[in-house]
Amino acid sequence: MKVALAFGALLVAIFTVVLSTGAINTAVDSGRQAEAARALNASCIASLGPVSSGPAGSGALDAARLSGEQRGIVALIISIGKQRQLPPLAWQVAIQAGMTESGLRSLNYGDRDSLGIFQMRPSMGWGTPAQILDPVYAINLFFERLTGVPNWKEQRPGDSAQDVERSAFPDRYHRWEAMAAHLIGNVGAVQDPTGCGQGVGLLLPAPTAAAGSAIQFALSQKGKPYLWGAATNHQDNFDCSSLMLQAYRSAGIILPRVSRDQFRAGALLPVTQAQPGDLLFWAYDPSNPATIHHVAMYLGDLQIVEAQQTGVPVHVRPVRWNEPELVPQAVRPGV
CATH class of the missing domain: 3.90.1720.10 (endopeptidase domain like (from Nostoc punctiforme))
Structure with a gap:
C-alpha cells in the first residue's frame, strides 16, 4: 500500500x-x-469543443432556420441575462430550454395548463397566465429558478435546463447545444461561446x-x-x-x-x-x-x-x- x-x-x-x-x-x-473562460464565469463545454472546428460550428444551420420572432426571443434572453449579470452559460441554458419547450415562442397553449416560452404552469406556482405569457417575466423567472440550482455552472447546459423544467424526457435539451452556443456567440457577441478556446x-x-x-x-x-x-x-x-x-x-x-x-x-x-x-x-x-x-x-x-x-x-x-x-x-x- x-x-x-x-x-x-x-x-x-x-x-x-x-x-x-x-x-x-x-x-x-x-x-x-x-x-478568459473564468473571466466570463464559464467552463469549456467539451461536447461542443473549440469554436473554430468540429461540432461547435454545426449550430449555425439550425440558427439560420429561426424566424424573426424566435431570434427576438433569443435577443431578449441574452439582454436580460446581461442585465442580471449572468454568464453566457446561463443564456445558453435558457435558449436550449426555450427551443425545446416552445420553439422559442411565447405560446398561449401547451400540455395541460402549460404556457409561454418555457411552458410554465400556473397550477405549479409559476405565476398567472398573463404573467407567464409576458416574455420578460418568463425569462426573469427562468433565470431565478436556474440560479437556484446547485452546481448549474458545473454541468452540461441541457442538464441544467432539465433541473429547471423537470421534463419527462431529460435528454431532449441537449439537441440544441450547438445552436445555442452559436447564438450566444453570434447574437451575444461572445468570442468563445463554448469556453474551449480556438480550435x-x-x-x-x-x-x-x-x-x-x-x-x-x-x-x-x-x-x-x-x-x-x-x-x-x-x-x-x-x-x-x-x-x-x-x-x-x-x-x-x-x-x-x-x-x-x-x-x-x-x-x-x-x-x-x-x-x-x-x-x-x-x-x-x-x-x-x-x-x-x-x-x-x-x-x-x-x-x-x-x-x-x-x-x-x-x-x-x-x-x-x-x-x-x-x-x-x-x-x-x-x-
Missing part, C-alpha cells in the same frame, strides 16, 4: 512538473484560454494544463468505492464516467455524463499515441462507439486510473494496447 501511494504521489509530482515547465506551448495557450483544425494539440489538474483529481480519489450511477455532486464514490466527469470538471472542462458520450467530447487520436490526461474507452464492439461501456484516464507509461466495477475501488493499473475491447481511439477532452 505504501509503495502504491508513493507511486501515485510520484505521478502527480511528475505531471505537475512537466505541465508547469512551459515546455509545451499549447499548455500555455490553454492556460490563457482558461483564464486548430485537423492538428491535435499537445496535452493541456487542464489534463494535469484532471490527473491530480483522479489520483486523489484512489481507494474510494465504485458505485454504478454515482452522483456527480460529491466524491464519496464513483463509477467510471463520473470519475472522468468530476476530474475534468475540476479543471474547468464539462464532459457529458456517460462514457459513450464522453467519447465524442474531444479530439480523437490513435490509442497508442495517448498522452497523460487522455481518455481510453472499452466497448463490446471496439469498432462501434455506440457499444462503449467503460472509460479510464491514461497516466502515461502504460498506466491508467479508473473506477472499474463493483467491489473494486478507484485504482491505478497497467494497460496493454492489445487488451480485449479497448477502443483503438483515445480522446483528448475539450480540444
Whole structure:
C-alpha cells in the first residue's frame, strides 16, 4: 500500500512538473484560454469543443432556420441575462430550454395548463397566465429558478435546463447545444461561446494544463468505492464516467455524463499515441462507439486510473494496447 501511494504521489509530482515547465506551448495557450473562460464565469463545454472546428460550428444551420420572432426571443434572453449579470452559460441554458419547450415562442397553449416560452404552469406556482405569457417575466423567472440550482455552472447546459423544467424526457435539451452556443456567440457577441478556446483544425494539440489538474483529481480519489450511477455532486464514490466527469470538471472542462458520450467530447487520436490526461474507452464492439461501456484516464507509461466495477475501488493499473475491447481511439477532452 505504501509503495502504491508513493507511486501515485510520484505521478502527480511528475505531471505537475512537466505541465508547469512551459515546455509545451499549447499548455500555455490553454492556460490563457482558461483564464478568459473564468473571466466570463464559464467552463469549456467539451461536447461542443473549440469554436473554430468540429461540432461547435454545426449550430449555425439550425440558427439560420429561426424566424424573426424566435431570434427576438433569443435577443431578449441574452439582454436580460446581461442585465442580471449572468454568464453566457446561463443564456445558453435558457435558449436550449426555450427551443425545446416552445420553439422559442411565447405560446398561449401547451400540455395541460402549460404556457409561454418555457411552458410554465400556473397550477405549479409559476405565476398567472398573463404573467407567464409576458416574455420578460418568463425569462426573469427562468433565470431565478436556474440560479437556484446547485452546481448549474458545473454541468452540461441541457442538464441544467432539465433541473429547471423537470421534463419527462431529460435528454431532449441537449439537441440544441450547438445552436445555442452559436447564438450566444453570434447574437451575444461572445468570442468563445463554448469556453474551449480556438480550435486548430485537423492538428491535435499537445496535452493541456487542464489534463494535469484532471490527473491530480483522479489520483486523489484512489481507494474510494465504485458505485454504478454515482452522483456527480460529491466524491464519496464513483463509477467510471463520473470519475472522468468530476476530474475534468475540476479543471474547468464539462464532459457529458456517460462514457459513450464522453467519447465524442474531444479530439480523437490513435490509442497508442495517448498522452497523460487522455481518455481510453472499452466497448463490446471496439469498432462501434455506440457499444462503449467503460472509460479510464491514461497516466502515461502504460498506466491508467479508473473506477472499474463493483467491489473494486478507484485504482491505478497497467494497460496493454492489445487488451480485449479497448477502443483503438483515445480522446483528448475539450480540444
